[in-house]
Amino acid sequence: MGRGFQVLLAATLVAGLLAAWARIRADRDANDVPTHLRHLGWTLALALLTVSFLATLSVTFAPYGARAWMVVVAVAVVLTFRPWLAPRLVPAGLILLGVAGLVLARVYAYKIAGSESVIPGGAPVAANRGTGQYLLLAQAYMFVFLGGWLAWHSGDLVLAKGRRLLGQVSLLAARAQFRALLILPVALMAAELCIPGGFHSAVPVGAWFLMFLAAATIVLRCWPSTAARLAVTGVLFLGLSGVVLAITFQVGTAPSQYGPFVLADRGSPALIVGEALVLLGLGAWLVPQTFQSARWLLGLPPDLELTRQVQQLTESRAVVVDTAASDLRRLERDLHDGAQARLVAVGMSLRAAERLIPVNPDAALALVAEARETSARALTELRELVRGVHPPVLADRGLADAVRALALDSPLAVHTQIDLPGRVPAPVETACYFAMAELLTNAAKHSGARDARIEVRHSDGRLRIEVTDFGLGRADPAAGSGLAGVEKRLAAFDGIMAISSPAGGPTIVVLEVPCALSSPKTSTY
C-alpha cells in the first residue's frame, strides 16, 4: 500500500471527524441532547471504522484498499446528506464487517494450514502468521458486538423518538431483527462445520457465503421472530460445540485429523474456549429476551419492551385525551365569544329596528344593515372555526386534494408530489393534514424560504410524508411548541417525526404513520 494512499485515508478520517465534531457542536448549541448523543455515537463508529480499515489494509489486503476507501467515502457522504440513516447504517455496517472478518479469519487459517500460498491478491501468508489471525478474529468479534451495541442504543434513542430501526416501527420487531442479525455469523459457522474438508479453496467460500447470506436474508424478511429464535439457539449450540471441540482437541491426536475444523490453525484451544464462552454468554443473555416462556421459567419480570410500550401508549393516550379536551374548550370559547355573541347582537339590532320602524325608518334601516354586516362577520368566524376543526376539502376529497389545496393557500411556492392510491383512514388523515399545515406555516414564518416541497406516498403499510423547505435551516423542535405538538399528535397513531435542519438549510421533516389505505370512492352522476 502506497504512502500517498495512507495519507489520503488519514485525511479522510480527520475530515470526517472534524465534520462530525462541527455537527455535534451545532447540536449542542441547539440543546438537542438526543441528537448530540447520536452524533457522538456515529463519530465513534466512523472513527473506529476508519481506523480498522487502516489497520486491516496495512496488514493484509492492500489491493482491497481502494474499494475499502470508496466504502468509507460513501458512508461519509451518506452520513452527511442523509444523517437519519446513520443509526441504521453504521451498526449494520459494523456487523457486516465483523461477519466478513469472521469468514476471513477462517479462510486465512485454512490457507495457512493448507499450503504456503497467498490470500488471493494479498500479502504472503507466512509474513502474517501469528498475530494477523488473532487480530482479525478479535476485530471481527469487536465489530459484531459494537455494531449490536450501537444498534441497541441508537435504536433506543431513535425509537424513543419513534423512528424505525431496520425497517420496523415497532420496537419489539426491531429488536427481534437486530437479534436475528446474529444469524449471519451463526449460519457461516454452521456452514463451516457442514462442509466436508473445510474451506480449502477460495471459490466455495464465496459461494457458500452468498448462499447463507441469501437464506438468512429470506428468513429475516419473512419470519423475523423465528429468525431471532434460530439465531439464539444457534449461538448457544455453537458455544457448546466449541467447548466440546476444545475438550476433544485437548485429548485429540494430530491436529489436521479434525476435518473441517483444523484445530491446529486456531493456535490454541484457549481461543476456542474463549470464543465458545463468549457465544454461550451471549446466548444465555439473549434466551430470556427472545423466548417469553424462558423468562417465565427463569422467574424474570415480563418483557421490558412490552412494559415500555404500555407506558408509551399510556402517555400518548393522555396527550390525545388532553388535546381533545383542550380543543373542545377552545371551540366552546371561540363560539361563545364569536359567532354566538354576534348572533345576539343581530337579534338585538333587529329588535331595536322593529321598534324604530314606525318612528324613525331611516335609523331602523341603518340598524338592519348593521345586523346584516354582523351576521356576515359571524359567518366568516364560523368558517375559520370549521377550517380549524375539520377542513372542508379534506372532508370532500381526502388527503391528496387537501394537501394540494394547502399548497395553493400557502404563501410559499409549494410543489406537491402525491401518490396515494386510496383513502387514508379519517383520523390519520386529519392528524397528517394538520401536521403538514403546521410545518408549512412554520416554513413560511421562520425559514425565510420561497419554495417548499411536499411529498406524500404510501408503501409497505406506512404513510410517508416529507416536507422540505429551502430556507435557512436550523429549525429547532425545542424552540416552539409547534414541532413538538406535531410529534405528540402523530404518536397517538404510532406515527413518528424526524427532522434534518442543518444551518443553511434545507429543512426536511419526515413523518411516518403506519396505516392501511381503503379503496377510493369514485362516482359520477
Next chain:
Amino acid sequence: MRVVVAEDLYLLRDGLVRLLEAHGLEIADAVGDAPSLVRALLAERPDVAVVDVRLPPTFTDDGLRAAIEARRAVPGLPVLVLSQYVEQLYARELLADKAGGVGYLLKDRVFNDDQFVDAVRSVAAGGTVMDPEVVTKLLGRQARQETLGRLSGRERDVLELMAEGRSNSAIAQRLFVSEKAVSKHSTSIFAKLDLPPSDDDNRRVLAVLAYLNG
C-alpha cells in the same frame, strides 16, 4: 333569463328562489341533490345554474362535480357555484376548461342581493366571477410577488377587481374613477405582466386568472 337552482337546505333554496324571482329571473327548476341537478341541467338547458358545492348524496363536493360534468356534456354551460368556504383548488378546477361562464362565490355574497344578481347575470353572459377571497389569496402568492411588485397601488386595485370578474365600468364605479382611466390602468397592467392586451372583458378576466394561477 331561466335559472336552475341546486341547494339541499330547503330554507336556503327557497330564499335563493325568492331572491332571484324578485329580480325578475325565471326559475326553471329548483333541485336538492346532484343527480337531479345533472338531469335538470341537461333537460332544461337554463341560461345559468346556481349550485351549492355540498349536495346529497355524499354531502361532499357533489355539486361542484355535477356542475363540471354537466359542462363537459354542454361546453360553456354557465354555472355559478356557491359555497360556505372557497378553495383555490376548486376555483382552478372550474376555470380549467377555459370556456368562461363560470362563477365561484361565498354564500355570504347573497347578502348583497344587487351584486349577487349582477354576478348571476354576468356568468349567464359568459363572464367569469371569482370571490374576492380567492383573488386575495392568488395575489398573496410568493411566486408572483416579483412581477406584481412592479404594479402601482392603483393598478393592483384594478387587477384585483378585474380578477373578480368585474367589467371596466363596474371597476370605474367602484374606484370612483372614469372608465377611461380604468382602461389606461389595465393596458399598463397587461404590459407589465407581459399579457396580450384584449378589449374583451371576459377574455381579459380569464387571462388574468390564468396568469395568477400559473
